Amino acid sequence: MKPTGAARPGPSAPFGELHVAVDPGGLDGVDAADRGAVLAALLEAGHPVSRKAEAAEGALARLGGDVSVLDRAPEEVVADVAARREAAAAPAPGAWTPWFPVIDYDRCTNCMQCLSFCLFDVYSVDGDGRITVQNQEKCKTSCPACSRVCPEVAILFPKYKKGPINGDEVKAEDIASESMKVDISSLLGGDIYSALKERSGSAKQRFSTERDESKALLERKRCLKELKDKLDIPSEVLMSLPSAGDIEERARRARAKQEERIARSRSAQDQKKTDGPSTQEWDI
Amino acid sequence: MGRRIVHCHCVYSKVVPADVKAAVLERLAGSDEDFEAVPDLCEMSAGKDPALARFAGDGEVEIVACFPRAVRWLFHSAGHELAAEASIHNMRSSTADEVCGALGLPDQESTS
Ligand code: SF4
Ligand code: SF4
Numbered sequence: 266m267k268p269t270g271a272a273r274p275g276p277s278a279p280f281g282e283l284h285v286a287v288d289p290g291g292l293d294g295v296d297a298a299d300r301g302a303v304l305a306a307l308l309e310a311g312h313p314v315s316r317k318a319e320a321a322e323g324a325l326a327r328l329g330g331d332v333s334v335l336d337r338a339p340e341e342v343v344a345d346v347a348a349r350r351e352a353a354a355a356p357a358p359g360a361w362t363p364w365f366p367v368i369d370y371d372r373c374t375n376c377m378q379c380l381s382f383c384l385f386d387v388y389s390v391d392g393d394g395r396i397t398v399q400n401q402e403k404c405k406t407s408c409p410a411c412s413r414v415c416p417e418v419a420i421l422f423p424k425y426k427k428g429p430i431n432g433d434e435v436k437a438e439d440i441a442s443e444s445m446k447v448d449i450s451s452l453l454g455g456d457i458y459s460a461l462k463e464r465s466g467s468a469k470q471r472f473s474t475e476r477d478e479s480k481a482l483l484e485r486k487r488c489l490k491e492l493k494d495k496l497d498i499p500s501e502v503l504m505s506l507p508s509a510g511d512i513e514e515r516a517r518r519a520r521a522k523q524e525e526r527i528a529r530s531r532s533a534q535d536q537k538k539t540d541g542p543s544t545q546e547w548d549i
Numbered sequence: 550m551g552r553r554i555v556h557c558h559c560v561y562s563k564v565v566p567a568d569v570k571a572a573v574l575e576r577l578a579g580s581d582e583d584f585e586a587v588p589d590l591c592e593m594s595a596g597k598d599p600a601l602a603r604f605a606g607d608g609e610v611e612i613v614a615c616f617p618r619a620v621r622w623l624f625h626s627a628g629h630e631l632a633a634e635a636s637i638h639n640m641r642s643s644t645a646d647e648v649c650g651a652l653g654l655p656d657q658e659s660t661s
Contacts, residue, residue, distance in 0.1 A: 284585070292578060301575025308558040308574075308588045313600070317553075317583035362561050363591035367622045398626065401595045423591055423619035424562040431564065431641070432619025 283355050284313040285346055286320035291329020299339075303328070306339035311358025312346050325349050364424055365401035366411055372419035372435070377523070379411040379420060381516040384502065387411070390519065394527040410498045425497075554584040554652060555604050557614035561589050565615060565640045572645035573613060576654045590614055594623040605629040611636045613648060 285307055292300045304314050312325070326332045326346045334342055350357075366379070366387065375396055380388040388411075389399035409430055412420035418435045429435040556577060559565040577584050585604070587593060590612075593601055604610055605624055610631070614620050617637035624631045631637075638648045 287578075297575055297579045300578040301571060304574050304578055304586060305558065305571055308586055309560050311560070311588050313588060314586045315584075316578075317585070358588065358592075359561070361592070361595075363589055363595050365591075365595055367594075367619065367626050369618060369622050370625070421619050421622060423615060423623060424559075424564050426564060428616075432616030432622075433642075434616075434618065 283325050284315040286324035286327045287316035288327050288329035292334060295334055303334055303339045303342050306343050307346060310343045325353060362406050364406045365404040366398050367421045368398060369419045369421060372417045374417055377519045378414050380519045381512055382414045383411050390523045390526050392526055392530045394523045405499060405502055408499050408502050410502055413496055552609040552611055554582055555610060555612045556584060556586040557590040558586060558588055569640045569645045573648050576649045580654045590623055594627040597627045601627050602629045605631050611652060613638045615639055615641045
């Protein structure tokens with residue numbers, strides 16, 4: 266299967282300022298558990314909530330003001346706020362699952378292995394030649410594969426279940442840990458392919474006598490499942506691993522891109538020196 | 550400017566224990582503290598939400614979310630650095646009582 270690189274819908278437009286304000290005393294009379302339940306229901310439905318002196322300003326709704334909380338079920342309050350959000354033509358929350366890599370630049374050495382490896386063009390190079398996460402929406406939900414190839418344990422997925430990929434502190438043993446780190450060449454050219462080949466080879470021998478293709482398919486699925494469980498990499502991604510040649514080509518392109526960006530930014534700096542400060546820099 | 554509390558409810562995954570985030574939110578709602586609660590800081594980071602600049606640059610911010618390393622780099626990834634003195638409270642590795650204690654919130658009995 267060829268990777269499509271198709272983007273998921275992507276994060277909705279920023280909406281952090283489209284909040285629900287809690288008026289001073291707006292939750293008075295509501296018991297503690299119900300207060301928490303109303304706020305949690307609003308958050309679960311994607312509405313930020315703010316309680317501060319200036320919160321009423323620009324608020325989508327005001328709890329205890331234009332939206333009553335007293336004696337109402339959390340769902341009713343949420344429906345009320347959702348209707349206001351729709352009326353204000355505000356972006357709907359929750360269209361995208363925020364799963365994407367985050368780089369810890371205190372650890373990253375800019376080796377570009379992640380860029381070379383990623384099948385979906387999530388990574389790019391910035392104007393200073395630094396690795397950057399550019400297309401978060403192209404990342405495959407729940408796939409932490411690139412964090413497994415980073416030799417520095419510098420790639421986080423904050424919603425991953427285990428450390429240090431989830432942002433927990435990196436311990437010395439994590440760097441050496443086999444279950445954490447997968448050598449890129451073995452992942453792409455060796456272990457997985459040879460494991461698959463070995464499996465399908467021995468499976469073929471058995472199946473040549475049995476001539477049972479559905480069993481062969483089951484065997485392949487079982488093999489992929491094993492790898493998937495070991496590394497937490499979705500089978501969709503495992504099925505579309507690039508060849509070693511692809512990886513080399515990607516690495517070459519990444520290096521070229523990096524050099525081009527660095528050269529471009531150097532020439533812009535040289536140009537600036539020749540031209541002298543811009544009017545903006547003179548603060549005119 | 551005084552301290553500001555930002556609570557992340559991590560709504561698109563189950564990695565933050567539901568009982569911890571619910572209890573912290575309840576204690577916040579029952580206190581006299583100003584606070585802002587957001588559905589998901591990861592989503593805001595990916596969307597480069599301008600509210601993050603306000604959180605990052607807003608005096609003594611106390612963020613109640615998950616692992617500090619993740620939260621700091623999420624802010625960085627959105628183009629906003631969290632000040633070194635920002636506090637990050639981790640609901641993945643602490644109990645609700647520990648988080649509320651660190652925030653100096655009153656006990657639950659005295660908030661209802
Ligand atoms: S693989 Fe890791 S160290 Fe190398 S560029 Fe990517 S994030 Fe940085
Ligand atoms: S910052 Fe942490 S707690 Fe908040 S949404 Fe992301 S993973 Fe969840």
